[in-house]
Amino acid sequence: MKSERLELSTNDVKLADQILESMPGFSEKMLQITQRLLNRERQHGRYIVRDQLARGGMGVIYTVYDQDLRRTTAMKVLPPQILHQEPKVSSFIEESRITAQLEHPNIVPIHEIGVIEGSSLPYYTMKLIDGEPLTNVIRMVAREDPDYVRHYTRHRLLDIFLKVCNAVAYAHSHGVIHRDIKPENIMVGKFGEVLLMDWGLAKYVDADDNTAFEEAQDSSQIIEHNPSRTEDGVIKGSLAYIAPEQVLGEPSAIDKKTDIFLLGGTLYQIFTHLPPYEGENMIDVLQRAERCQYEVPSKRNPRAQIPKAVERIILHAMAPTKDKRYASCQDLIDDVEAFLAGRRSGGIRQFRVGQEIIKAGDKSKETFVIISGKAKIHRSVNGRNMTIAEIGAGEIVGEMAGIGQGARTATVTATEDTETLIITYELMLDELRKLPPWMEKIVFSLADRVRINSGYLHPLLLENRIFPLVNQLFLIYAGAHVQAEPDTPISYPLKDVVNEVTMNLGLDMASTTKVIDILAEEGLCVNVAEQLSIPSLQDFALFNDYCRCKMDINTGVKKIKEIQLTKEKDSCFRQIVRHLHEIDV
Structure with missing residues (x-):
């Protein structure tokens, strides 16, 4: 893209000069008018200091009121103590210029750079955020403050992290690395704003930097250390988060992947509530950081129940060697977004007819x-294989074991060649963790109750279901015969009979239909044009008693120990019962 320099026309400048020369005193008058319109009737410059926000070795930040634009803003001023140190003055100015060039929604905007009137102290102004550092948010979540826990769910914290990643990715696209990414340098606003702050250690990747590792100025920096503080006088970066290459002090080794490590350290603290490195003193912390000896997140804070997928992301970003880390910020962003979207599964698995998808008792x-x-x-009950349900495309199975702690309570077998999508246990937990804590507990509680109740089958499923079905059919038609005229045939629509039996017994319609079909084949009932009738209620009553006797039904009002039948009836009824057993109802 062609770059052009914009200049005022020489003719325009000459015309302005001619106007001012022709109107003596006009220039001074216009200045007074402009000052009045800008309300510049003040004696101490453009800004009025309201409060001090923070103080550090490289700057003091104030809340100031901008009289020209009539707004409150933040001002960072170089401390007088280091005004004589030209490299640090240069670094201060460079910080403002680099930050100003990075115009991104998640990078703090710079308004103006200048020198305080009546002194030689440089300053720059920037947007004032009505919010708090991410460190404070993490601290309050760790304390289980109800308001913070409710507002800053894991999902929202990951959204904040993604915004920071996007800011860093944007800086990298402009050849700038931050080198001091940590929760303390991330401001979270009350209205969803997220800003990556403090670009004091930022540099262009290809720029010379001979100050990445400097000698300590005095022993107090070693004795009175704070692992989360930026140790600019010793090492460029915050000790609790720094990458191994930052400790080694090789400027050429510090690049975009160093920022990726620091992002991993930030994510580490979001989920563990603790920084990666802690120690008795600065030397101890440095040695840990040099060897990349941080505790695995899930071990650092077991109570946090960190999702395995998130831990993998953290460990990938914080790999000891750069070649093992994410190749770019975008790769890190993609993995976090995939986790948030739940686009992970255990893949596709095929099952042939008769192959077990799930086995009862399996863990x-x-x-x-x-x-x-x-x-x-299906499930084995009292030595008999009982079919509980049949499932097809779109249905889910095995979710209770995926949520609860128990073993599988039933076997699932493919009755056709079946293709399944596998949802892993880790993914199931990860998705549940996105729920508010109270909702997550409700889901687990319900899962446990369903799991316990699933061990108790319908009473009719525990025994042979043939007699209850036959007996229910007899009761329906016997009741109708009592109310009907003698010798009046009774018939009902087959659909209504199936619905009545199913409703009364709480069994499935398929089992009821199978029993009726067998009885119709053997002549105990007749199905004509989907109208069902029983030609001989006497024979049906006899068959009902036969089933009660032969199947050892000892409960209920009627108890039959033996039954007298002709050889023909006995043979016929035995054959019908055998057929009914074969259809597995």
């Missing part, structure tokens, strides 16, 4: 989504 934790095909859920 596996995967949840399966049926993409295509069919399967049945």
